[in-house]
Amino acid sequence: MNRLFYPAVFHKAEEGGFWVSFPDLPECMTQGDSMDEAYEMAVDALGLSLSSMEDEGAAFPKASELETVDPEDGVLVIVEFDMAEYRRKNRSKAVKKTLSIPEWLNEAAIRENLNFSQILQEALMVKLGVNGR
Numbered sequence: 001m002n003r004l005f006y007p008a009v010f011h012k013a014e015e016g017g018f019w020v021s022f023p024d025l026p027e028c029m030t031q032g033d034s035m036d037e038a039y040e041m042a043v044d045a046l047g048l049s050l051s052s053m054e055d056e057g058a059a060f061p062k063a064s065e066l067e068t069v070d071p072e073d074g075v076l077v078i079v080e081f082d083m084a085e086y087r088r089k090n091r092s093k094a095v096k097k098t099l100s101i102p103e104w105l106n107e108a109a110i111r112e113n114l115n116f117s118q119i120l121q122e123a124l125m126v127k128l129g130v131n132g133r
Contacts, residue, residue: 002084006063011074024061042079047086
């Protein structure tokens, strides 16, 4: 469930550019000077809303079916959001972990001047099936 798709309505703003609303997330709105910028801002706004919901332990709302969304005076656009990518970009604060490995493995790794943190991160990403930055 890393990639999510939500319908958004892009409205032409009177002063120029676009403002964006999400029918399934009424609190989530943004704007941009161009369609491209508005789309990028919509991805960011969606990320903020969904990650806040995740932090609070709330379930994500189910995305509406396209035929049920009334674009009113705007244009209906599907916004794609990758939760794993968002977490990598915005939640990369390092946390300290304590672990145990056999002494002989520790000594061999030290002789090879290996970076334990980097190797553990790479191994965890492979195990979880996520790409690095």
